[in-house]
Amino acid sequence: MGEFVMPSLGADMDAGTLTEWLKHPGDAIKRGDVIAVVETQKGAIEIEAFEEGVLDRPLVELGTKVPVGTPLAFIRTAGAPAPSPVPSEIKLPETPATKPVAPPIAVSVAPPAIGRRVSPAARKIAAEHGLSLEGLKGTGPGGAIISTDLPQAARAAEPRAAKKPGIDLGEMRKAIAAAMARSKREIPHYYLSHPIDLTTAQQWLADINAGREPPERILLAALLSKAVALALHAFPEMNGFYQDGAFRPSRPIHLGTAIAIRGGGLVAPAIRDADTLTLDGLMAALRDLVARTRAGRLRSSELFDPTITVSSLGERGVERLYGVIYPPQVAIIGFGTPAPLPRVVDGKVEPRLMMTATLAADHRVSDGHRGALFLLEIERRLQQPDTL
Amino acid sequence: MNEIAPARIKTTYREAVRAAIRDALTADPKAFLMGEDVGHYGGCYAVSKGLLAEFGPERIRDTPLSESAFVGAGIGAALNGMRPIVEVMTVNFSLLALDQILNNAATLLHMSGGQFNVPLVIRMATGAGRQLAAQHSHSLEGWYAHIPGLKVLAPATIEDARGMLLGALKDPNPVLIFEHVMLYNMEGEIAADAGAVETGKAAIRRPGRDVTLITYGGSLAKAMAAAETLAKERIEAEVIDLRTLRPLDTATIIGSVARTRRAVVVDEGWKTGSLAAEVTATIMEQAFWELDAPVARVCSAEVPIPYPRHLEQAALPQPESIAAAARATLGR
Numbered sequence: 001m002g003e004f005v006m007p008s009l010g011a012d013m014d015a016g017t018l019t020e021w022l023k024h025p026g027d028a029i030k031r032g033d034v035i036a037v038v039e040t041q042k043g044a045i046e047i048e049a050f051e052e053g054v055l056d057r058p059l060v061e062l063g064t065k066v067p068v069g070t071p072l073a074f075i076r077t078a079g080a081p082a083p084s085p086v087p088s089e090i091k092l093p094e095t096p097a098t099k100p101v102a103p104p105i106a107v108s109v110a111p112p113a114i115g116r117r118v119s120p121a122a123r124k125i126a127a128e129h130g131l132s133l134e135g136l137k138g139t140g141p142g143g144a145i146i147s148t149d150l151p152q153a154a155r156a157a158e159p160r161a162a163k164k165p166g167i168d169l170g171e172m173r174k175a176i177a178a179a180m181a182r183s184k185r186e187i188p189h190y191y192l193s194h195p196i197d198l199t200t201a202q203q204w205l206a207d208i209n210a211g212r213e214p215p216e217r218i219l220l221a222a223l224l225s226k227a228v229a230l231a232l233h234a235f236p237e238m239n240g241f242y243q244d245g246a247f248r249p250s251r252p253i254h255l256g257t258a259i260a261i262r263g264g265g266l267v268a269p270a271i272r273d274a275d276t277l278t279l280d281g282l283m284a285a286l287r288d289l290v291a292r293t294r295a296g297r298l299r300s301s302e303l304f305d306p307t308i309t310v311s312s313l314g315e316r317g318v319e320r321l322y323g324v325i326y327p328p329q330v331a332i333i334g335f336g337t338p339a340p341l342p343r344v345v346d347g348k349v350e351p352r353l354m355m356t357a358t359l360a361a362d363h364r365v366s367d368g369h370r371g372a373l374f375l376l377e378i379e380r381r382l383q384q385p386d387t388l
Numbered sequence: 389m390n391e392i393a394p395a396r397i398k399t400t401y402r403e404a405v406r407a408a409i410r411d412a413l414t415a416d417p418k419a420f421l422m423g424e425d426v427g428h429y430g431g432c433y434a435v436s437k438g439l440l441a442e443f444g445p446e447r448i449r450d451t452p453l454s455e456s457a458f459v460g461a462g463i464g465a466a467l468n469g470m471r472p473i474v475e476v477m478t479v480n481f482s483l484l485a486l487d488q489i490l491n492n493a494a495t496l497l498h499m500s501g502g503q504f505n506v507p508l509v510i511r512m513a514t515g516a517g518r519q520l521a522a523q524h525s526h527s528l529e530g531w532y533a534h535i536p537g538l539k540v541l542a543p544a545t546i547e548d549a550r551g552m553l554l555g556a557l558k559d560p561n562p563v564l565i566f567e568h569v570m571l572y573n574m575e576g577e578i579a580a581d582a583g584a585v586e587t588g589k590a591a592i593r594r595p596g597r598d599v600t601l602i603t604y605g606g607s608l609a610k611a612m613a614a615a616e617t618l619a620k621e622r623i624e625a626e627v628i629d630l631r632t633l634r635p636l637d638t639a640t641i642i643g644s645v646a647r648t649r650r651a652v653v654v655d656e657g658w659k660t661g662s663l664a665a666e667v668t669a670t671i672m673e674q675a676f677w678e679l680d681a682p683v684a685r686v687c688s689a690e691v692p693i694p695y696p697r698h699l700e701q702a703a704l705p706q707p708e709s710i711a712a713a714a715r716a717t718l719g720r
Binding site: 119120141142144 | 680681716717719
């Protein structure tokens with residue numbers, strides 16, 4: 001019997017609210033299946049299973065906020081005995097099929113044991129405020145839990161618009177504040193900057209996209225991400241986590257991709273195994289991530305997986321950005337907004353499409369010399385877009 | 389600076405209805421009253437006492453004992469431009485005129501493609517409590533509230549008795565006014581210049597935050613008494629007087645229940661298929677998620693209203709049964 005626990009979805013998450021079960025007791029679970037949805041500071045996150053088996057029974061009620069690590073459900077692994085059936089199950093006497101016209105027999109069937117009664121108003125308020133009904137004493141008719149049995153705070157707040165699942169920008173701001181303050185407090189950043197000529201890459205993209213409909217086109221962001229992912233093969237000290245006083249490099253390359261939220265805030269969910277994806281696959285993953293981020297529906301693994309972060313300013317930005325490393329990662333790449341600039345090529349001044357790439361890296365793990373080589377490797381790969 | 393308080397007069401529900409009829413007949417030469425014993429006898433509940441001498445037999449008309457005939461005559465008069473006020477002794481007898489009310493008064497506007505409206509007002513007594521036994525004591529206003537094409541009013545206060553008739557006479561379509569027999573002797577003060585009142589809106593007769601008692605007509609005083617009892621137990625009941633039974637003022641009902649989260653519907657009709665059922669269903673449809681308790685109903689026992697006083701009283705909603713139902717919604 002395995003436990004399915006409230007995961008940590010970031011360095012500073014200490015609790016989450018269970019809002020939805022997507023699997024039910026008795027459902028077969030495969031590794032990676034999305035089992036439940038948890039409301040966190042980063043929005044509603046889909047939680048995946050890491051074990052094979054059968055979902056046994058939930059241990060936490062919907063709407064309950066529990067600390068990270070709290071078991072949410074048991075997962076019965078193969079070979080484990082099934083638990084005894086629920087005792088309240090009622091078996092109706094079978095009517096013999098051969099006597100369909102037999103007069104109805106007065107069978108006294110005990111009504112199913114009524115669970116705890118909760119009034120419609122109390123249910124609504126609890127759901128809106130994510131309150132647990134656990135441990136509440138009901139004072140309504142028949143001992144029902146009614147609106148006034150809920151904590152005062154929730155009732156005082158009503159009436160208010162029903163809280164939609166998704167991103168709470170206020171909470172997200174708190175999460176960003178905590179993570180960034182910790183980063184600046186703990187991580188000795190060093191910064192490097194390097195201009196990269198994107199003329200060739202841009203031309204190559206234009207050729208590729210010429211015959212494509214807008215939804216199928218590859219954007220520069222995908223090309224940049226792929227270049228970073230491949231460059232990381234030679235720079236393992238940029239990819240991984242600094243935890244408990246030591247650096248733990250990561251073999252998989254999961255690119256945290258900074259996505260701005262309309263109205264403020266940002267998240268950097270992972271494009272998993274970015275180095276193994278084709279450009280088209282990476283572009284699709286990017287589109288999917290952006291769409292789900294804006295809808296406030298990300299998966300747990302996407303949030304705690306990133307091994308490095310890439311932040312691109314895109315077309316409407318400035319020349320360069322200096323990133324703040326997202327702990328416990330050890331590096332963040334920043335791509336400024338590409339702009340045509342004069343540049344000397346083969347002894348002549350030419351207009352070229354230039355972009356400034358920056359690296360902020362953790363000096364506890366790497367030094368500026370390696371960081372510079374890393375940026376140069378990214379530049380080198382971007383000059384050969386057909387190899388990406 | 390002193391304000392001059394508006395003059396108030398002592399009166400009764402009966403006198404208020406009479407004053408309204410007098411106003412109507414004075415204001416509009418096309419208005420007249422007709423019904424059984426409304427003239428020489430002065431009305432079986434003495435509402436029209438004295439009006440024959442005042443207005444003459446053309447305008448205070450005694451009719452033969454045929455509800456179908458004189459309600460039909462009222463419809464005909466209304467179609468021809470008159471403003472008849474037809475009095476039916478009790479709702480029980482109105483069943484003899486049900487065909488006229490439903491198939492003609494309520495339907496002609498529709499059947500004529502909007503050409504003929506029926507500006508008819510029918511007043512009738514309703515309800516139990518006077519030991520008039522099962523053929524004179526029922527509350528069937530809920531049946532009439534079922535019928536499209538009718539407006540159904542239930543004045544429960546002296547102000548409404550004074551003012552609703554005048555509004556009803558302005559309506560181009562048929563209006564039924566139900567006067568509970570136990571209200572006629574009710575005494576109280578109203579403004580000396582009291583007149584027409586707005587219809588179509590329910591009234592909150594007593595504000596409260598714990599439970600809403602929804603009622604009308606003859607049960608209003610009982611609900612108010614129940615609220616008084618509950619107040620001593622620190623239960624603040626809000627009392628809604630529906631006033632208009634068709635169309636129902638749903639907004640006031642739902643607004644109140646959304647605040648109190650509990651409702652008790654009090655209706656002197658029988659529970660099965662009652663107006664109380666309609667109000668309850670409306671709450672379920674529109675305020676289910678606001679509720680903290682099942683909606684309760686206090687209605688008459690499902691028997692013909694008994695003659696013996698103790699049985700009659702036992703069959704009707706009473707302040708005690710209303711208060712008990714309210715307590716139950718609070719889990720007490």
